[in-house]
Amino acid sequence: MTSPRKQVHLGVHFPGVNSTTVWTEPDSGSQIDFSSFEHLARRAEDARLDFFFLAEGLRLREHKGKVFDLDVVGRPDTLPVLAALAAVTDRIGLAGTINTTFNEPWELARQFATLDVLSGGRAAWNLVTSSDAFTGANFRRGGYLAHADRYARAGEVVEVARALWDSWDDDAVLADAATGEFLRPGAVRRVEHHGAHADVEGTFTTPRGPQGHPVLFQAGDSAQGRDFAAQTADVVFSMHSTFDAGRTFYDDVKGRLPALGRARDSLKILPAVTVVLGDSADDAEERARVIRRQQVSGPGAIAFVEQVWGRDLTSYDPDGPLPLVDPDVEGASITRGRVRHVADPRPVVAQWRDLAAANGWSIRDLVIAVTTRGGFVGTPAHVADEIDRYVQQDASDGFILVPHLTPHGLDDVLGTVVPLLQERGSFRTEYEGATLRDHLGLAHPDAIASAERAIAG
Amino acid sequence: MSPQTPPHTTASTPLRTATTLARQLGAPGPGTSIHLGADLTDAGAHPAAWRTSGSQGAQLFDPERLDALVATAQRGLLDLVAFDDAFSLQPHARGVRGRLDAALVAARLAPRSSGIGLVATIDTTHTEPFHVSKALATIDHVSRGRAAWQVSWSTDEAAASAFRREPAQDRADAIAEADEATDVVGRLWDSWEDDAEIRDAATGRFVDRDKLHHVDHEGIRFAVKGPSITPRPPQGRPPVVVRASDDASIDLAGRRADVVRVHATTPDEARDARAAVLDAARRAGRDPRDVRVLVDAFVVLADDDAAARARLDLLQDLQGVEWETGSLTHVGTPARLAATIAGWSEVGATDGFHLRPASLSTDLTLVVDRVVPALQAAGVFRTSYPGTTLRETLGLARPVNVYAASA
Numbered sequence: 001m002t003s004p005r006k007q008v009h010l011g012v013h014f015p016g017v018n019s020t021t022v023w024t025e026p027d028s029g030s031q032i033d034f035s036s037f038e039h040l041a042r043r044a045e046d047a048r049l050d051f052f053f054l055a056e057g058l059r060l061r062e063h064k065g066k067v068f069d070l071d072v073v074g075r076p077d078t079l080p081v082l083a084a085l086a087a088v089t090d091r092i093g094l095a096g097t098i099n100t101t102f103n104e105p106w107e108l109a110r111q112f113a114t115l116d117v118l119s120g121g122r123a124a125w126n127l128v129t130s131s132d133a134f135t136g137a138n139f140r141r142g143g144y145l146a147h148a149d150r151y152a153r154a155g156e157v158v159e160v161a162r163a164l165w166d167s168w169d170d171d172a173v174l175a176d177a178a179t180g181e182f183l184r185p186g187a188v189r190r191v192e193h194h195g196a197h198a199d200v201e202g203t204f205t206t207p208r209g210p211q212g213h214p215v216l217f218q219a220g221d222s223a224q225g226r227d228f229a230a231q232t233a234d235v236v237f238s239m240h241s242t243f244d245a246g247r248t249f250y251d252d253v254k255g256r257l258p259a260l261g262r263a264r265d266s267l268k269i270l271p272a273v274t275v276v277l278g279d280s281a282d283d284a285e286e287r288a289r290v291i292r293r294q295q296v297s298g299p300g301a302i303a304f305v306e307q308v309w310g311r312d313l314t315s316y317d318p319d320g321p322l323p324l325v326d327p328d329v330e331g332a333s334i335t336r337g338r339v340r341h342v343a344d345p346r347p348v349v350a351q352w353r354d355l356a357a358a359n360g361w362s363i364r365d366l367v368i369a370v371t372t373r374g375g376f377v378g379t380p381a382h383v384a385d386e387i388d389r390y391v392q393q394d395a396s397d398g399f400i401l402v403p404h405l406t407p408h409g410l411d412d413v414l415g416t417v418v419p420l421l422q423e424r425g426s427f428r429t430e431y432e433g434a435t436l437r438d439h440l441g442l443a444h445p446d447a448i449a450s451a452e453r454a455i456a457g
Numbered sequence: 458m459s460p461q462t463p464p465h466t467t468a469s470t471p472l473r474t475a476t477t478l479a480r481q482l483g484a485p486g487p488g489t490s491i492h493l494g495a496d497l498t499d500a501g502a503h504p505a506a507w508r509t510s511g512s513q514g515a516q517l518f519d520p521e522r523l524d525a526l527v528a529t530a531q532r533g534l535l536d537l538v539a540f541d542d543a544f545s546l547q548p549h550a551r552g553v554r555g556r557l558d559a560a561l562v563a564a565r566l567a568p569r570s571s572g573i574g575l576v577a578t579i580d581t582t583h584t585e586p587f588h589v590s591k592a593l594a595t596i597d598h599v600s601r602g603r604a605a606w607q608v609s610w611s612t613d614e615a616a617a618s619a620f621r622r623e624p625a626q627d628r629a630d631a632i633a634e635a636d637e638a639t640d641v642v643g644r645l646w647d648s649w650e651d652d653a654e655i656r657d658a659a660t661g662r663f664v665d666r667d668k669l670h671h672v673d674h675e676g677i678r679f680a681v682k683g684p685s686i687t688p689r690p691p692q693g694r695p696p697v698v699v700r701a702s703d704d705a706s707i708d709l710a711g712r713r714a715d716v717v718r719v720h721a722t723t724p725d726e727a728r729d730a731r732a733a734v735l736d737a738a739r740r741a742g743r744d745p746r747d748v749r750v751l752v753d754a755f756v757v758l759a760d761d762d763a764a765a766r767a768r769l770d771l772l773q774d775l776q777g778v779e780w781e782t783g784s785l786t787h788v789g790t791p792a793r794l795a796a797t798i799a800g801w802s803e804v805g806a807t808d809g810f811h812l813r814p815a816s817l818s819t820d821l822t823l824v825v826d827r828v829v830p831a832l833q834a835a836g837v838f839r840t841s842y843p844g845t846t847l848r849e850t851l852g853l854a855r856p857v858n859v860y861a862a863s864a
Contacts, residue, residue: 074654077591079561083564104620140678168555
């Protein structure tokens, strides 16, 4: 090799509270026992991955006015699990989703500073913002945030959090027993911010973590989301797509950076992806088909089409044809707490009817077809090739691996695909630094700030 | 207390008497042990503790230091260790300044410990009850049943201006809100019945949704819908710890607390404080046997009384200003502290003590290596943990789920 290969970055996603996660398998483990989290984090660290990722959802999803019971239900609080994982791992990054809508910057800043201190610089925050009144009903402040204000809220919360982290110098704790000065004079400064979404004044409580600022993830692929990521984030958590669509997205987001004074490699683009392995291409395809049918149960398929039809369809056979009844356009959304809703169901229903008629699909066949997100399916060598191709040819900087089983679902990928990436020099064989910023090749915020000052000066 | 008037142990029953009494009553078996907690905040309960040798003042926020302290307390079979917290920076110029989030500290300490309870202080004035509930439930899950919540509230402008949702509350309002928040947090823990998860592959149902409950709280101060996103914690409800010092906080403790910390300097004061707490529990319709009352005790230990007094004098000189312990103060030998603990417990003045070691690096170690063995020899303190959860250690039953009970 004449020039060093671009390095792949990989995270593991703890199995989600959604239909991707199959719980009906006999070896499907607990979604809440700490041993499940520990297993995945330790396996990922053994394979030298960049980070472990845990998502959040602040209200149990409901369907037809009752808790949706067909997927995994129940999850822990994100940050205490990450703090506990810090005790049983040494190097792997610890990333989690935390909503800015139902938290104040002061408490978020101290929680992430604490996690960064307790983990030796391995904290990451996937920042999401919700204007969802359904979720707001669990909180004293309620669903107060207007949809249009989501990114304003997110931006202001990050701005204040960063000011709070920066209000303690790295060497603020002096602990001079002789003079009795615990803090270095002048090393901790008051912060004052009076804005539309945060009103904060005072001296922050918590020492700065080794990373200065925890790594900031941003998900969301709208134009506004892309702008926000380019301005603010270190990592974009995107959805898996085709190679070509991935390159287009990658170019678009990275193309926004130079105008903001940021280097192209200061923002990593990491799509979430599922992987199904097999001994041969056919074997892997067959396994993927079986998994898709496990992910879309009969009742699950009915519940899915009910979301679009807006009415009860439980009298229909999931293995029979699509309902002839028309969707209830006026009816309120019958599923609440999901990420996306269908605005007008009629064109969707028309399209689905055409698809089902053309292919002879049942309800369940259709749901399997329209909810399949692709992902990598094949032999370990093929999947390693694909991951490396996406990264070397700038369709991504790596991937967040999403398993379908708890907690063993990625054991095979970590055990077979990662070594192949290591053999070809695309993935580290040892951690080179201590912090998640080191793993991701992201500079410390103070280095970025002084470079900006140098350019400006 | 001032440096000029070094304090003495305010009461002590000779250990021999306690031992005799214990023998007369029959040696306590599992569950009848006295209860001992230890405060692991900062470098110790004395604000100048960080300045003394061995206190690792510069490593105060290192998790390995905290791991070692918990391991020491666990070696001594203590019931629990507690971490203070607040949203404002400590104002005193010469003490420790800086805090880590206590809930995350407790979570971080859980995987490397066993047996010992981990008590996180969480404020109810500036937090969301929903977050508090799932944080404690999660600490209970990651510790497999060893979490507890020390309820705190804030009335200071410094904390209020960090949030600015509302001006600082007065004490009565803040305690009333703590009461409401504690109620809601408990019901959120119960919002999942223990057998809600069914994993019924035949019907495709992961949970029995009739066993997940909206809490539908609509109070004066806030509304919370529920259910929790987190399954019921292993202990059902992690124990709630309340510091009771006046009518309002005693009332709160009686209504909501499993463990109550009180101030007393004599066995009679302790007995009165305990009676007031248990009366408050009765008034709230609870069985007073479900409450453990612990006396706060600030301790400075050394091989002889003069050496202990010298240690305290040094701390007071370093601090330079008058500093009050606020409760029972023991400055003396481990043997005499063991006699006090055994004596007060034996006469029914208290269920145990929440020890506040002046300096963790010195006094916690002496508690574990000298005081605990003396209490074990006297037959008043456990020689092993009776189970795996904090409730088992405290001899408290796993609470019945309020939603299951009403079904």
